[in-house]
């Protein structure tokens with residue numbers, strides 16, 4: 125396959141890609157630290173993953189194989205249009221199989237198939253600042269990061285336990301990266317947080333509207349905040365996938381009729397299919 | 405009291421335009437000592453607390469703080485990170501308006517626990533137990549620890565602010581008119597509480613107040629300020645019973661007349 129004429133390879137011009145790659149290098153050098161970058165207009169509205177797309181465009185090469193998922197699925201509108209976009213402007217191969225991909229762009233999930241060295245996971249991030257609900261002043265959040273002054277985040281967890289008896293954060297559950305920076309893992313389910321810890325693949329995060337990048341290099345410590353007597357326990361529906369029977373994967377609840385009928389399905393469609401294929 | 409002062413200021417000056425908010429102020433606070441700063445409105449009391457605690461920078465002079473290891477450190481030269489650390493460990497600041505010192509959106513227990521968590525406490529049950537003990541100590545029913553401070557009276561909010569400040573056992577506490585906005589009867593109760601806590605914990609306190617009676621009750625020593633200058637200082641009883649400076653005489657007599 126070759127790239128469509130009229131575009132630079134992967135849509136962005138070379139200067140922009142270089143600028144983003146420089147920001148990414150800095151982000152990799154300071155795990156979990158948010159690096160500002162000159163976010164460009166993309167042929168997609170914000171909220172459609174423009175930050176992730178710019179990161180992917182800056183790191184992708186002609187030999188890469190790209191997978192794109194939205195909420196774990198390869199076949200949603202958003203995932204399909206981003207995959208087509210790169211097939212057209214970069215002429216790269218695409219896949220739905222996690223193991224075959226060299227770059228995986230994602231919204232809201234980490235694949236169930238463990239990632240390996242050499243792969244890159246690119247997250248689409250709507251809000252990069254983990255403290256933004258607690259401290260509205262941007263200058264103050266920067267100071268808190270600079271001084272690793274994260275008591276306030278712990279107070280929020282304390283308040284959750286006092287009010288609900290447990291930490292009531294099921295998405296975008298805050299993590300400490302490399303023991304230094306507090307980081308928003310983007311709205312992945314807390315269930316996926318443990319996958320970030322010492323992941324062999326490189327994790328890159330792009331927030332287009334907020335113009336921030338950050339990264340977790342391979343094999344970096346990523347700890348979900350908690351208390352000694354209320355340890356982090358990622359929640360999972362007490363059910364098995366109706367298609368493949370998995371009791372380990374993250375499940376979506378699907379309403380099947382208007383009489384309250386419902387079933388649970390793997391959110392990771394590739395993983396679910398592989399299990400069914402393996403079972404014959 | 406030990407031989408070396410905890411906090412030592414020399415020649416502090418700070419002007420706002422033509423107004424000398426501080427004019428060559430020097431003072432020292434020893435461990436366990438309560439020093440009151442009195443003076444009329446606009447005399448520079450709040451400015452002095454802000455400069456001493458590193459929240460504002462003087463145009464001249466310097467402030468030294470002796471850390472627990474006995475090392476004298478220049479407050480305005482230690483850098484923001486070190487200063488913040490000091491503010492949430494060795495030091496405390498009690499504001500006149502409890503809203504400035506509390507997180508109004510966080511429960512009473514969370515307010516008291518914040519400094520513990522900032523210092524690294526990660527055991528929920530232990531944090532809660534300490535918060536409850538401190539609420540009891542400032543005469544707030546621990547059954548209310550999950551209520552937000554907005555549901556508390558002004559006096560309770562101020563006691564909560566004190567619990568939140570003292571929970572990490574600071575060595576030095578700055579208090580700016582801690583009884584300022586309160587009813588007289590509430591003020592008296594709060595002053596008694598502060599006096600008991602200060603004695604129990606062996607705190608050093610720099611107390612700014614308009615209230616000569618409060619200074620008499622709490623302070624070992626007294627500084628009288630006017631137009632940014634310390635016009636008189638000495639042991640509290642000596643200054644109040646035998647004032648030397650005409651301004652102090654006026655201040656004391658107006659209180660007696662009131």
Ligand SMILES: Nc1ncnc2c1ncn2[C@@H]1O[C@H](COP(=O)(O)OP(=O)(O)OP(=O)(O)O)[C@@H](O)[C@H]1O
Pocket residue numbers: 420423424425443444445446447448449450451452
């Ligand atoms: N940020 C500022 N900008 C300009 N002038 C200021 C500033 N802060 C204080 N001042 C002035 O400096 C003088 C001392 O103010 P300060 O607040 O220290 O007085 P105070 O003794 O605490 O008064 P009060 O008893 O009313 O609280 C006043 O004349 C005040 O108007």
Ligand SMILES: [Mg+2]
Pocket residue numbers: 449450451
């Ligand atoms: Mg004042």
